[in-house]
Amino acid sequence: MTFNVLLQYILPHRALSRxxxxxxxxxxxxxKNFLISxxxxxxxxxxxxxxxxxxxxxxxxxxxxxxxxRQDARRADADAxxxxxxxxxxxxxxxxxxxxxxxxxxxxxxxAIPRLFARNERLVCHFEGERGPFVVVMVGAILVSSVAxxxxxLVIPPYASSIRRKSFVGQNITLDRFxxxxxxxxxxxxxxxxxxxxxxxxxxxxxxxxxxxxxLGVEVGG
Numbered sequence: 001m002t003f004n005v006l007l008q009y010i011l012p013h014r015a016l017s018r019x020x021x022x023x024x025x026x027x028x029x030x031x032k033n034f035l036i037s038x039x040x041x042x043x044x045x046x047x048x049x050x051x052x053x054x055x056x057x058x059x060x061x062x063x064x065x066x067x068x069x070r071q072d073a074r075r076a077d078a079d080a081x082x083x084x085x086x087x088x089x090x091x092x093x094x095x096x097x098x099x100x101x102x103x104x105x106x107x108x109x110x111x112a113i114p115r116l117f118a119r120n121e122r123l124v125c126h127f128e129g130e131r132g133p134f135v136v137v138m139v140g141a142i143l144v145s146s147v148a149x150x151x152x153x154l155v156i157p158p159y160a161s162s163i164r165r166k167s168f169v170g171q172n173i174t175l176d177r178f179x180x181x182x183x184x185x186x187x188x189x190x191x192x193x194x195x196x197x198x199x200x201x202x203x204x205x206x207x208x209x210x211x212x213x214x215x216l217g218v219e220v221g222g
Contacts (some may be wrong), residue, residue: 017121021146021157024062024186035061049073062185078177079216083113083199084178085210086136086190094204094216096196123147123155123182127175131219132198137191138182146185150175178213197221 026032036055039045047053051068058064076084093102123139126133138147140156147156151173152166175181201217210216 008214017140017146017159018157020186024065025060032058032060032064036064037063064184065186074212076213077217078176079218081219082215083192083201083217083219085212085214085216086181086192088211089187089190089209091208091210094190094201096194102191121156121159123149125149125181126206129178131221132195134195134198135191135193136181137193138184139182139189139191147182147188148185149182150180152214 022203023031024035033056036058039061040047040055045055047055049069051070052058053065058067076082095102123138123140125136125138127136140147146154148154151168151171198218198219198221199217202215204210204216
């Protein structure tokens with residue numbers, strides 16, 4: 001077992017997540033400006049895409065991290081049957097589920113830690129679409145574990161020791177194509193699950209960069 005993997009086991013994940021949650025919302029200017037400037041510089045963040053292009057104008061780091069983009073910064077694929085990417089990021093794994101196995105967060109951790117996605121804090125959202133049911137899973141990585149949805153606000157934290165279920169059936173909650181569904185306060189992983197035969201994926205590669213609205217595949221049938 002490598003040192004990095006050992007840390008994944010022994011670190012107090014929830015305590016650290018609470019610290020990061022607080023630290024990324026601290027409005028002390030020298031602190032939040034240092035964090036924001038460091039990220040913009042090291043990751044070459046394109047602030048021209050943001051509705052507020054001045055990185056230091058944000059109240060705290062999390063406001064910067066969850067910043068709104070200009071309306072023309074991302075566009076949905078024109079094909080109404082296209083399966084759209086739900087986030088900017090990289091493809092981790094894709095394909096059919098065989099014997100209950102998929103997935104990755106950080107490549108080294110996924111290879112070494114059994115059932116990583118089942119261990120992490122996660123929000124599983126069941127939807128009923130025009131062509132049938134599907135699932136979107138928001139997986140909180142270490143030092144993240146904070147998720148908000150557009151229909152229920154901040155869902156994580158609080159952190160759970162057992163499965164919590166909540167139903168919104170009958171509350172007339174609908175999401176249009178390309179509409180915001182949820183957001184991570186800090187980044188993480190989104191998993192999309194579809195019944196067999198509903199979606200045909202494009203030829204995508206692991207670690208391939210994608211953006212919100214980019215086509216990942218196409219609905220079949222119906």
